[in-house]
Amino acid sequence: MAVNKEQYIEITNALQHKAILVAVSKTKPAEDIQALYNLGQRHFGENYVQELVAKQPQLPADIHWHFIGHLQSNKVKQIAPFVFLIHGVDSLKLLQEIDKQAKKLDKNIQVLLQVHIAKEETKFGFSENELDDLFNTAGNELSALQNIQIKGLMGMASFTQDTALIAAEFSYLKSLFDKYAALPINERGETLPFEYLSMGMSSDYQLALQYSSTMVRIGSLLFGERKQE
Numbered sequence: 001m002a003v004n005k006e007q008y009i010e011i012t013n014a015l016q017h018k019a020i021l022v023a024v025s026k027t028k029p030a031e032d033i034q035a036l037y038n039l040g041q042r043h044f045g046e047n048y049v050q051e052l053v054a055k056q057p058q059l060p061a062d063i064h065w066h067f068i069g070h071l072q073s074n075k076v077k078q079i080a081p082f083v084f085l086i087h088g089v090d091s092l093k094l095l096q097e098i099d100k101q102a103k104k105l106d107k108n109i110q111v112l113l114q115v116h117i118a119k120e121e122t123k124f125g126f127s128e129n130e131l132d133d134l135f136n137t138a139g140n141e142l143s144a145l146q147n148i149q150i151k152g153l154m155g156m157a158s159f160t161q162d163t164a165l166i167a168a169e170f171s172y173l174k175s176l177f178d179k180y181a182a183l184p185i186n187e188r189g190e191t192l193p194f195e196y197l198s199m200g201m202s203s204d205y206q207l208a209l210q211y212s213s214t215m216v217r218i219g220s221l222l223f224g225e226r227k228q229e
């Protein structure tokens with residue numbers, strides 16, 4: 001079976017409307033996405049622009065597409081017309097490019113800032129210092145971006161069996177979420193429209209929920225293991 005219905009029911013029960021399930025469908029065919037859609041799922045996540053733009057037209061128009069991979073600036077325009085939320089934004093340059101493409105389309109694009117919380121060097125994302133710089137030093141550049149909405153933070157915990165370490169990383173990300181959600185971004189004292197804390201995958205989503213995740217990104221539990229990426 002292409003889609004694990006029992007797991008889908010178990011996960012949606014665990015979320016209890018406190019968190020949104022993003023079904024991660026990278027490397028999986030459109031038929032698998034359609035099968036999960038038919039069970040009621042509407043949020044899907046993809047990591048590769050080429051793959052996403054190939055699948056999107058084959059599937060129902062009311063799917064909310066999440067881009068969860070590492071996005072290159074020169075590819076933003078391909079997903080800008082339809083993307084619901086871009087999770088992995090990790091530079092001011094990328095924010096500026098997303099804003100530019102959104103402006104051309106006369107729309108707003110929602111983004112999450114990726115934070116580097118894991119021990120591994122290979123993972124992408126801002127450090128806390130870089131986020132402080134972004135909101136303080138680069139505040140003027142940021143407020144010039146009228147066509148993006150920074151809706152929250154995203155992070156990936158270390159790839160480890162050490163649940164205490166994963167818990168510490170999720171707890172840290174939640175504390176950053178609370179910190180930047182409360183930060184005034186202009187002299188009127190307005191704050192960012194924070195709503196989503198994207199953390200938790202197949203192996204650690206239950207732990208992520210304990211640390212107030214509002215969006216989990218789950219692939220292999222729903223669609224089976226991936227052969228290649």
Ligand SMILES: *Cc1c(COP(=O)(O)O)cnc(C)c1O
Pocket residue numbers: 024026047068069156201202203217218219220221
């Ligand atoms: C692939 C991927 C996931 C899903 O991983 P699973 O372990 O299959 O649930 C979640 N988030 C990101 C950023 C990914 O690249």
